[in-house]
Amino acid sequence: MSSWTWSFQVLLICFVLLSCAEYSKAGLTSTFIRQEWPSTDIPLDNKVFAVPTGPNAPKQVHITQGDYDGKAVIVSLVTTEIPGPSKVQYGKSEEQLHAEGTITNYTFYQYKSGYIHHCLVDGLEYDTKYYYKIGKGASARKFWFHTPPKIDPDAAYTFGIIGDLGQTYNSLSTLEHYMQSKGQAVLFLGDLCYADKYKKNDIGIRWDSWGRFAERSTAYQPWIWIVGNHEIDYRPELGEVLPFKNFIHRYATPFLASKSSDPVCYAIRRASAHIIVLSSYSPFVKYTPQWRWLREELTKVDREKTPWLIVLMHVPLYNSNEAYFMEGESMRVAFESWFVQYKVDFILSGHVHAYERSYRFSNIRYNVSAGDPYPVPDKSAPVYLTIGDGGNQEGLASGYRDPQPEYSAFREASYCHSTLEIMNRTHALYHWHRNYDGNKVTADSVMLLNQYWYVLSPVMVILL
Numbered sequence: 001m002s003s004w005t006w007s008f009q010v011l012l013i014c015f016v017l018l019s020c021a022e023y024s025k026a027g028l029t030s031t032f033i034r035q036e037w038p039s040t041d042i043p044l045d046n047k048v049f050a051v052p053t054g055p056n057a058p059k060q061v062h063i064t065q066g067d068y069d070g071k072a073v074i075v076s077l078v079t080t081e082i083p084g085p086s087k088v089q090y091g092k093s094e095e096q097l098h099a100e101g102t103i104t105n106y107t108f109y110q111y112k113s114g115y116i117h118h119c120l121v122d123g124l125e126y127d128t129k130y131y132y133k134i135g136k137g138a139s140a141r142k143f144w145f146h147t148p149p150k151i152d153p154d155a156a157y158t159f160g161i162i163g164d165l166g167q168t169y170n171s172l173s174t175l176e177h178y179m180q181s182k183g184q185a186v187l188f189l190g191d192l193c194y195a196d197k198y199k200k201n202d203i204g205i206r207w208d209s210w211g212r213f214a215e216r217s218t219a220y221q222p223w224i225w226i227v228g229n230h231e232i233d234y235r236p237e238l239g240e241v242l243p244f245k246n247f248i249h250r251y252a253t254p255f256l257a258s259k260s261s262d263p264v265c266y267a268i269r270r271a272s273a274h275i276i277v278l279s280s281y282s283p284f285v286k287y288t289p290q291w292r293w294l295r296e297e298l299t300k301v302d303r304e305k306t307p308w309l310i311v312l313m314h315v316p317l318y319n320s321n322e323a324y325f326m327e328g329e330s331m332r333v334a335f336e337s338w339f340v341q342y343k344v345d346f347i348l349s350g351h352v353h354a355y356e357r358s359y360r361f362s363n364i365r366y367n368v369s370a371g372d373p374y375p376v377p378d379k380s381a382p383v384y385l386t387i388g389d390g391g392n393q394e395g396l397a398s399g400y401r402d403p404q405p406e407y408s409a410f411r412e413a414s415y416c417h418s419t420l421e422i423m424n425r426t427h428a429l430y431h432w433h434r435n436y437d438g439n440k441v442t443a444d445s446v447m448l449l450n451q452y453w454y455v456l457s458p459v460m461v462i463l464l
């Protein structure tokens with residue numbers, strides 16, 4: 001046997017083993033015990049919250065996708081002294097073009113926000129680096145971003161995944177570890193800053209500090225936002241009863257581009273992925289706006305163009321941690337049959353401050369009056385990934401239900417982030433990276449197979 005043939009066979013065997021990884025059936029509860037590191041918020045005078053200098057300098061800069069297909073970004077920033085011009089100068093080599101934005105502000109109890117600018121920069125070319133400048137004179141600040149490749153079934157793209165981040169030393173570790181990765185955009189799974197843990201006007205102040213804290217990443221690549229329970233901000237004792245008031249003023253989303261009526265419920269297409277953002281804390285039972293919108297959006301998914309169908313929601317539908325156990329059950333009942341029918345690839349959630357990956361299971365046969373009440377293996381079901389352990393002040397959820405349910409493939413209570421490397425229309429390499437003593441360590445990896453395109457690859461047919 002020639003060395004070439006031998007190498008080729010080894011390669012094939014590795015490929016098949018990797019391809020079959022998500023179907024392995026030995027559920028594992030990690031024995032890793034993280035070292036103690038207090039889950040306390042970083043003091044406001046720490047340099048991670050440094051305020052940009054210069055008169056009326058732009059602050060809390062962040063970008064997100066601005067349209068349905070990735071040819072636009074929304075640039076958001078805050079000015080604090082005067083509104084100032086709402087203008088973004090941008091271009092491929094120098095900032096010769098410009099776009100005008102809008103300005104808003106709001107109060108929360110007696111806190112008064114700065115002037116919040118949202119500027120749509122559209123008509124961009126795919127797969128192109130753009131530079132942008134905001135602010136005037138000595139206060140001007142410069143950043144850059146890279147647009148995604150055009151919509152294509154084989155477009156490779158790497159997403160970072162972070163949830164429940166907060167603003168502690170653990171949060172900083174997670175964010176810095178993510179920034180060392182090759183992630184090109186972040187799927188953020190809700191619970192941004194945990195400002196609602198504070199009293200009265202400090203709530204708004206901690207929204208501001210988190211905007212400055214996250215800017216080191218959010219100014220340079222789009223973060224795709226979903227809302228969690230810490231964004232609800234329903235505080236009747238303070239006279240504040242408008243859900244998501246802080247979030248919606250500060251974090252724009254392209255909801256109108258997907259014909260949604262709700263800023264916290266929308267969809268985008270990016271590279272080879274169709275991403276659907278749901279709100280666990282907005283009405284979702286039959287006939288509500290979210291239910292009707294999702295039913296319509298799922299019919300628009302074209303797996304020939306965007307093979308990867310990804311759904312984001314804050315509360316996991318399959319979770320075997322003691323924390324928040326069964327909280328997602330009502331949404332599971334409302335939507336799971338659609339997720340199976342449309343062969344969703346992954347459902348990404350946060351909320352539980354720990355990590356868990358599921359096998360492909362469903363429980364759609366159970367209807368209270370008849371059927372098997374237990375989740376069963378289902379090749380058409382999504383993989384559920386719970387990544388709610390960015391590092392917030394509430395600490396880890398380390399109590400798991402025992403025995404480990406059959407649907408649970410791997411679970412561990414550590415702070416972390418994940419990366420999802422979409423390679424082509426059939427394969428995506430997923431990694432979970434725990435924070436470990438100041439370093440990032442890959443602690444769970446799996447090759448995920450596309451639910452629409454992957455049946456039997458030609459390589460596997462040869463071997464079989």
Ligand SMILES: [Fe+2]
Pocket residue numbers: 164191228229230314350351352
């Ligand atoms: Fe949460």
